[in-house]
Amino acid sequence: MATIKLDIFRFDEATDTIPHRDVVAVDLPETTTVLDALEYAKSEIDGSISFRRSCRSAICGSCSMNIAGTTGLACKTACNTVMDEDGVVKVDPMPNFQPMKDLVVHMDPFWDKYSRLKPYLQPADRDEEHPTERRVSPEDMKKLVDVANCVMCATCYALCPVVSVDPAFAGPAAIAYAYRFIEDVRDDHRKERIAQISEDYLWLCAHCYACSYCPKHVDPNDRIIDVKRAAISDRVMMDERGPRHALVVSRTIKHSGMLEETEVIQGTVGRFNVRGLLKVAPLGMRMAMRGKLPPLFMKPIPKVDEVRQIFETLEVPVS
Amino acid sequence: MSSTTLLPEEAPLPSHARTKSSQTKRYGFFPGCVAKESCKELFNSTMLLADKLGIELIELTAASCCGASVLNDVNRDVARVLNARTYAQAEALGLDDVITICSTCTGHMRAANKELVESEERMTQANAILGKFGARYNGSVTVRHLLWLLIDDIGLDRLSSMVVRPLNGLKVAPFYGCHIIRPESVNGWESARQPHSLEDLITAIGGQPVDYAGKTRCCGFHVQLEKDGIAPAMVGQNMRMAKDNGAEAVITPCPLCHLALDGYQADSAARWGRTDLPTFHLPQLVALALGVPAEKLGLNKHIIDPRDAMVARELIS
Ligand code: SF4
Ligand code: SF4
Ligand code: SF4
Ligand code: SF4
Ligand code: FES
Numbered sequence: 001m002a003t004i005k006l007d008i009f010r011f012d013e014a015t016d017t018i019p020h021r022d023v024v025a026v027d028l029p030e031t032t033t034v035l036d037a038l039e040y041a042k043s044e045i046d047g048s049i050s051f052r053r054s055c056r057s058a059i060c061g062s063c064s065m066n067i068a069g070t071t072g073l074a075c076k077t078a079c080n081t082v083m084d085e086d087g088v089v090k091v092d093p094m095p096n097f098q099p100m101k102d103l104v105v106h107m108d109p110f111w112d113k114y115s116r117l118k119p120y121l122q123p124a125d126r127d128e129e130h131p132t133e134r135r136v137s138p139e140d141m142k143k144l145v146d147v148a149n150c151v152m153c154a155t156c157y158a159l160c161p162v163v164s165v166d167p168a169f170a171g172p173a174a175i176a177y178a179y180r181f182i183e184d185v186r187d188d189h190r191k192e193r194i195a196q197i198s199e200d201y202l203w204l205c206a207h208c209y210a211c212s213y214c215p216k217h218v219d220p221n222d223r224i225i226d227v228k229r230a231a232i233s234d235r236v237m238m239d240e241r242g243p244r245h246a247l248v249v250s251r252t253i254k255h256s257g258m259l260e261e262t263e264v265i266q267g268t269v270g271r272f273n274v275r276g277l278l279k280v281a282p283l284g285m286r287m288a289m290r291g292k293l294p295p296l297f298m299k300p301i302p303k304v305d306e307v308r309q310i311f312e313t314l315e316v317p318v319s
Numbered sequence: 320m321s322s323t324t325l326l327p328e329e330a331p332l333p334s335h336a337r338t339k340s341s342q343t344k345r346y347g348f349f350p351g352c353v354a355k356e357s358c359k360e361l362f363n364s365t366m367l368l369a370d371k372l373g374i375e376l377i378e379l380t381a382a383s384c385c386g387a388s389v390l391n392d393v394n395r396d397v398a399r400v401l402n403a404r405t406y407a408q409a410e411a412l413g414l415d416d417v418i419t420i421c422s423t424c425t426g427h428m429r430a431a432n433k434e435l436v437e438s439e440e441r442m443t444q445a446n447a448i449l450g451k452f453g454a455r456y457n458g459s460v461t462v463r464h465l466l467w468l469l470i471d472d473i474g475l476d477r478l479s480s481m482v483v484r485p486l487n488g489l490k491v492a493p494f495y496g497c498h499i500i501r502p503e504s505v506n507g508w509e510s511a512r513q514p515h516s517l518e519d520l521i522t523a524i525g526g527q528p529v530d531y532a533g534k535t536r537c538c539g540f541h542v543q544l545e546k547d548g549i550a551p552a553m554v555g556q557n558m559r560m561a562k563d564n565g566a567e568a569v570i571t572p573c574p575l576c577h578l579a580l581d582g583y584q585a586d587s588a589a590r591w592g593r594t595d596l597p598t599f600h601l602p603q604l605v606a607l608a609l610g611v612p613a614e615k616l617g618l619n620k621h622i623i624d625p626r627d628a629m630v631a632r633e634l635i636s
Contacts, residue, residue, distance in 0.1 A: 069532060070512060161537045165552035203545050206553070207388035208537035209426075209501035221502070228392040241545050246392040253390065253401075257383040259352040268544040283582045286622045287357060294356035302381040306452045310401055313448050316394040 002030035002087060004037050004079050008049060009092040012101050019099070022046070023088070034082065034089060035063050035074035038103075051103035058215060061151030064158065065103045066092035071158040073215045094158035109167060110154045113174040116196065117181065124188035134186040147180040147223060149216045156211035156220050162204055170200035172211035172220030178202075179223040182230055194227070194236040202227060203242020232317060244268050251318040254311040257301035261294035338461050340416030341472045347409035347460070348376035349428070351421040351574070352384050358574040360617025361600040365420050365465065367615060368606040371481070372473055376418060379408050385424045385431075388498075388541055396444065402431035403445035406460040417462045420602065422573035423541075425464045426498030430505045432462055464499055466572050466601060467508055470516055475523040483610040485525025487632040491604070492529040492566035492596070493517030494557070496576040497537050511535070517570060520601075524608035529566040533557030538579040548586075554579050555587025558594040567628045569598040581622045597625030607634065 004026050011019035024041045032040075035053055042049045054060040056075045063074040068082040068090050083089050097105035123134055156172040157163055163171045170178075178197040181187050202224070211220045230236075232243055248267030252260035265284075301307070311318070340346045354362040369376045382405040384390075386398030405428075409417050419425045435442050436458045446455055463471075469478060500511035509516055514535065518528035536557050539550035558580065561569060571577050580598045588594070603616045613635045618625050629635045 161539070161553055161556075162542070162549065165539075165556065166546070166549055201546070204542050204549065206537045206539050206542045206549075208497040210497075210537065212502040212504075219502075225391050229395065232393055245544055246389050249387070249389040250393045250397075253384050253386065258355070259384045259387065259389075261352070261356050265544065283586070286582060286585065290620045290622055292357050292359070292620045298356075301383060303452075304383075306404060306454070307383045307401065309451055310397060310404065310448055313451070314394055314397050314400065316390075316397045 001027055002080075003027055004030065004032065004083065005086065005088045006037055006041055007088050007090045008038075008041075008102065009099070010049075010102055011093075011099050013099065014101075022049075024049070028079075030080040030083070031078045033075050034065075034067055034077045034079055034091065037079055037089070038074065038091070049103075050101040059151060061153035064094055064153040064155045066094055066158070070213075071095065071155050072213065073153060073155065076215055094154060096158045096160065096163045097154070107154065110152075110157050110171070110173070113170050113200065114152070114177065116170075116200065117174060117178050117193070118189075118196075119177060119181070121181070121184065121187055122189045123186045136185055140183075140185050143183050144180050147176050147218055150177060150214075150218045151216055153215065156214050156218075159210040159213060161208055161210060162206050166201070166204065168201060169204045170197060170202065172205070172214075172224065173218075174200070175202055175205070175227055176218055176220035176223040179227050179230075182227060190230075191234055191236055194231050194234060197227060198231055198237040198240060198242075202231065203240060203245075241268050244270075247317060247319055250311075250316055252298070254308055254316070254318055255300070255304075256298040257304045257307045258298050260298045263298075338416040340414055341468075344374045345414065346374060346376055346468070347412065347414035347417040348378045349382055349385070349405065349417050349419050349424060349462075350378060351419060351424040353574040353578070354420055358577060358600070358620075360620045361420060361574050361577070361602065364600060364606050364611070364616045365602045367611045368602040368609065371606060371609045371611060374468075374472075377412060377414060379405055379412075379417070381408055385428050387423050387427060391427075396441075398427065399431040399434055399441060400445045400448050402428050403435055403442075403456040404449055404454060406432065406435075407449055407454040407456040409460050410457060411454075415459045415461060417460055418465055418468055419462060420465050420572075420600075421575065422464065422496055422499035422571075423575050425462060426501070426505060428462045432460060433505060463508075464572060466499070466516055466520070469520065469605065475519055478520075478605075479523040479525075482524055482608045484608055484634065486521075486604070486608055487525060487634060489526045489628070489632045489634065490529050490565050490567040491521045491526045491599075492531055492561035492564070492569045493521060493534050494538075494561075494569050494571040494576055494580060494598075495535045496571065496573050497535075499572050500535060517572070517601075520605070521570065524605060526604070529561060529564050531557075531560040531564045531566070533560040538576045539583075540575040540579040543579065543583075550579055551583040551586035552590060554583040555591030555594070558584055558587065558596050559591045562594045562596060566596055567631070568625060569596050570601055570604055571598060572601045574600065584623060595623055597621060597623045597628050599625065 006024045052062040054062045058076045093099045093105045162169045205224045245268040390398040503511040521528040539553035543550035
């Protein structure tokens with residue numbers, strides 16, 4: 001047995017203007033999950049403590065919250081792994097969401113981005129080849145099962161730093177779920193789906209891997225890269241900066257073996273996009289004043305033909 | 320697989336296998352593009368530091384870019400094969416350690432190496448292409464960041480005994496960023512949730528580490544061109560936290576983080592208030608403490624001038 005001191009964020013949007021904290025001490029085995037400790041506190045000490053939960057076994061995705069400074073499922077987290085030296089377990093609502101009551105948040109932005117995917121199969125009409133059904137081979141299904149494990153807990157969304165600065169970004173879960181339909185052989189709306197998720201800023205993912213903490217191993221970060229590759233191979237919304245950036249990087253590495261910074265900036269923003277270039281110019285000016293502008297032309301690395309051979313063999317797109 | 324629970328130290332992290340290079344003190348060295356282009360001061364201070372440490376960094380001069388996170392967006396194999404070519408060059412020189420000075424290189428090169436070593440199919444694919452120009456990778460290379468070399472091969476005790484110009488309690492905020500810690504399945508050298516290598520290093524050279532929640536958050540560098548304002552907002556958010564917790568300077572193991580932190584604080588001021596935290600490349604601060612003259616470290620190349628912060632702690636006059 002241990003004394004677990006739950007340090008809980010308390011706030012009620014109906015009555016409060018600012019949040020406060022309550023520390024509630026419960027005597028339970030220290031391997032108790034954070035969710036069970038909260039349940040105990042609610043039933044035995046303070047019935048007004050609010051949080052979401054249902055399955056208590058990492059299936060429903062309701063109980064995600066910020067625990068000791070990082071987000072995860074309360075029902076999958078043992079207190080002893082997140083307790084500080086004084087036995088305190090800090091619980092807060094998920095970041096990147098508006099708090100509603102205590103640990104409950106407004107999930108609307110998360111669901112909105114999910115609804116925009118049209119998250120249901122949209123197969124083509126029956127045809128001669130498919131008079132009754134569209135079958136999926138085990139190999140084709142294998143690609144989708146990991147993503148299908150998503151329980152929509154929004155842990156990844158709460159951890160995503162891009163969401164925190166730009167709420168227009170679809171966020172990791174929605175992009176991973178877009179992949180689930182884009183790569184489904186039964187679906188007939190691949191291009192529309194890629195276009196929709198590109199409009200929702202697919203290319204704004206910063207590759208930070210914060211969403212690799214997904215409690216269900218969906219690993220949205222890897223699926224995001226898959227969706228970007230699909231966008232390039234299907235040539236959807238290629239005028240956006242994201243695909244242009246990826247392709248100019250590819251082009252410069254094939255050309256000189258190095259990522260040519262100057263060329264990449266111009267190729268991404270647009271060589272004749274004066275306004276766009278002026279927007280990145282302040283940083284360029286600051287760098288120029290310190291004598292740290294990258295060279296205008298890069299000398300290729302020794303044996304660059306080997307690099308080019310790798311690109312050619314793999315048929316890597318460069319434009 | 321990445322960790323699934325919030326256990327901060329759940330699985331024992333793989334202890335690092337001793338490389339031959341760590342015994343001979345001759346290491347393969349992959350500086351990466353940015354240290355050769357807009358952050359030459361990082362390259363130069365790394366070489367000066369290596370000199371002080373008595374280790375030899377043998378640059379793989381024919382190596383290509385690692386592909387960063389971008390090349391994967393275009394093709395699933397090309398970055399892996401390019402990196403196999405780099406590792407083959409190290410092997411041909413009899414080196415089994417490739418040292419990087421960029422977090423992004425570290426993360427992506429380790430990921431490529433893991434895929435090669437763990438999948439026969441991928442190794443065969445890579446060697447089929449390398450074979451066209453007579454190269455071959457046998458899978459013997461370990462990719463490590465200079466930070467790990469400092470801690471594993473030199474050792475913090477030894478390092479601190481070599482300090483001739485301690486940082487006099489300079490309050491330094493460690494900025495880990497992403498790719499040197501995440502994903503944990505690729506890096507795994509320390510806990511990605513609660514890393515402390517930079518704090519330990521700061522302490523060893525006489526500084527005071529500053530704790531703040533932004534230390535393991537992203538700087539936005541890789542999307543700076545995708546949409547205006549995103550990277551400055553991410554930089555501002557993190558630097559605000561560092562400044563509010565008392566930081567006088569920042570240290571980072573990644574030149575891309577450095578470009579973002581040093582370059583965008585001016586743009587983030589409108590939203591996050593002025594922070595103006597001077598940002599050091601990891602080897603700059605260590606070299607300074609080991610007695611390399613400040614004038615040689617390229618500090619004049621930084622957009623946010625670090626001199627005031629250094630004068631205040633009597634590190635320079
Ligand atoms: S991807 Fe993972 S973290 Fe994100 S909502 Fe789905 S299950 Fe939760
Ligand atoms: S990898 Fe991309 S989607 Fe995932 S958390 Fe980072 S920025 Fe967000
Ligand atoms: S991370 Fe960037 S700088 Fe480092 S080698 Fe890779 S692409 Fe080049
Ligand atoms: S913090 Fe920025 S530059 Fe550094 S590793 Fe993360 S994204 Fe890359
Ligand atoms: S209660 Fe269902 S996931 Fe935690």
